[in-house]
Amino acid sequence: MNIAIIGTGYVGLVSGACLSKLGHNILCLDINKKVIQKLKKGRAPFYEPGLSELLASSTQQDKIHFTTSYKLATKSDAIFICVDTPQDKNGNPDLSSLNEVLASILRNAKKDLTIILKSTVPVGTNEYVNNYFKLKSDLSFAVISNPEFLREGSAIKDFMNPDRIILGLEGPRSKRVMQEIYATFIDQKYKIFYMKPESAELTKYAANSFLATKISFINKISHLSDAVGADIEEVKRGIGSDLRIGSSFLDAGLGYGGSCFPKDIKALIEMEKKFNIKHSIVSTVEKVNDNQLEYFIAKIHHFFKGQDTTKCALLIWGLAFKPNTDDVRDSLAIKLIKNIAPQFQHLYAYDALASKNASLALAEIDNITFIKKKYKNIARTHALIICTESQEFTRPNLCEVNKLKHQAIFDGRNILTKQKKKLKTQGISYFGIGQS
Numbered sequence: 252m253n254i255a256i257i258g259t260g261y262v263g264l265v266s267g268a269c270l271s272k273l274g275h276n277i278l279c280l281d282i283n284k285k286v287i288q289k290l291k292k293g294r295a296p297f298y299e300p301g302l303s304e305l306l307a308s309s310t311q312q313d314k315i316h317f318t319t320s321y322k323l324a325t326k327s328d329a330i331f332i333c334v335d336t337p338q339d340k341n342g343n344p345d346l347s348s349l350n351e352v353l354a355s356i357l358r359n360a361k362k363d364l365t366i367i368l369k370s371t372v373p374v375g376t377n378e379y380v381n382n383y384f385k386l387k388s389d390l391s392f393a394v395i396s397n398p399e400f401l402r403e404g405s406a407i408k409d410f411m412n413p414d415r416i417i418l419g420l421e422g423p424r425s426k427r428v429m430q431e432i433y434a435t436f437i438d439q440k441y442k443i444f445y446m447k448p449e450s451a452e453l454t455k456y457a458a459n460s461f462l463a464t465k466i467s468f469i470n471k472i473s474h475l476s477d478a479v480g481a482d483i484e485e486v487k488r489g490i491g492s493d494l495r496i497g498s499s500f501l502d503a504g505l506g507y508g509g510s511c512f513p514k515d516i517k518a519l520i521e522m523e524k525k526f527n528i529k530h531s532i533v534s535t536v537e538k539v540n541d542n543q544l545e546y547f548i549a550k551i552h553h554f555f556k557g558q559d560t561t562k563c564a565l566l567i568w569g570l571a572f573k574p575n576t577d578d579v580r581d582s583l584a585i586k587l588i589k590n591i592a593p594q595f596q597h598l599y600a601y602d603a604l605a606s607k608n609a610s611l612a613l614a615e616i617d618n619i620t621f622i623k624k625k626y627k628n629i630a631r632t633h634a635l636i637i638c639t640e641s642q643e644f645t646r647p648n649l650c651e652v653n654k655l656k657h658q659a660i661f662d663g664r665n666i667l668t669k670q671k672k673k674l675k676t677q678g679i680s681y682f683g684i685g686q687s
């Protein structure tokens with residue numbers, strides 16, 4: 252099938268590349284000419300494991316192309332809308348990009364089209380888009396809600412091995428089109444759930460909100476764990492082994508960041524307010540998450556109490572919002588650095604993938620050096636702060652760590668909990684979360 256993808260961000264480009272791998276002819280459109288030029292030269296505008304290789308092979312097989320032309324895109328059989336829906340100043344999703352896409356499709360469409368909403372949009376957007384085209388065009392537009400559940404850093408794996416595919420649609424035509432698009436997944440017996448568009452739209456918010464709720468729940472329990480002398484990793488094993496709970500998304504730490512959870516939680520809170528739904532759980536989830544960074548920073552302040560921190564330096568590992576990505580949007584590491592940089596003499600910051608984006612996000616911080624090797628200048632620093640659960644941070648070289656002037660590690664993702672005892676025998680003070 253000839254498919255157009257509107258928006259070449261994390262969702263659009265991964266979806267386009269994967270759909271081309273499923274055998275479809277893909278045309279990716281973006282209004283950003285620079286991005287399209289880069290893509291035509293085989294360069295992805297962001298890092299995602301396996302994406303460059305997939306784009307290169309699909310380009311070689313003539314299965315994927317890039318354009319800025321809606322005239323071309325509206326010649327496709329189906330159009331996936333994958334543009335960003337960032338939160339506006341009131342916490343609601345900003346649909347201005349979506350509206351620009353609708354207007355461009357309307358101006359250029361010369362035949363009936365299937366429109367597939369993959370962007371995360373408020374409940375009711377499918378109906379809005381349906382009415383938009385009904386009122387403004389004599390052509391027939393089928394509008395389907397197909398939310399994504401891709402995690403940055405594992406997006407291709409998540410797309411090609413979906414736990415489920417959610418299709419909010421009405422009528423046999425829409426169903427047929429989607430069955431042709433996802434024929435491979437149907438053949439491989441992946442779960443496809445057909446539902447009302449409103450249910451599909453709400454499923455997306457409910458999924459992300461529940462995952463964020465698990466994170467805030469374990470983070471709240473980590474405070475109690477600190478207070479009573481328990482070990483939150485043991486508690487996690489204790490509850491996660493219950494199949495009704497499951498152990499995923501129960502890693503206590505700095506809390507959740509990224510371009511999705513914070514935005515989607517805010518959107519759900521605003522939806523609850525709009526429909527006067529009281530006693531919001533997700534409002535508390537958001538408050539707990541916002542507090543988690545302060546809770547962790549308080550541990551650093553407590554350790555340095557009585558010292559002149561303007562004469563101290565820190566080594567910081569992990570700048571992205573999670574491992575295996577260069578994305579620093581709503582990164583807890585960035586927030587932590589902005590908070591503590593003014594109180595210290597200098598910070599040395601390391602992230603194998605995200606240093607460039609982090610330096611842009613931290614442009615106003617003048618006492619920070621981005622290092623290319625994680626132990627560089629370690630002897631000049633007083634303590635190490637770990638902000639992401641990157642694999643490369645899980646087995647620190649203790650000979651190097653012993654060079655820290657205060658031999659202290661603040662582990663914002665509890666990735667060294669199994670080495671606490673060994674660190675202690677080396678005279679290294681270890682501070683995790685929920686790890687007394």
Ligand code: UDX
Binds near residue numbers: 404459504505507
């Ligand atoms: C999330 C959802 O997982 C995905 O389904 C949706 O489509 C997009 O949003 P993503 O934001 O890419 O994906 O990353 P995710 O792996 O979910 O992590 C989000 C944040 O939660 C990260 O900051 C991570 O460090 C944090 N996290 C995750 C925890 O603090 N504890 C955990 O146990 C898991």
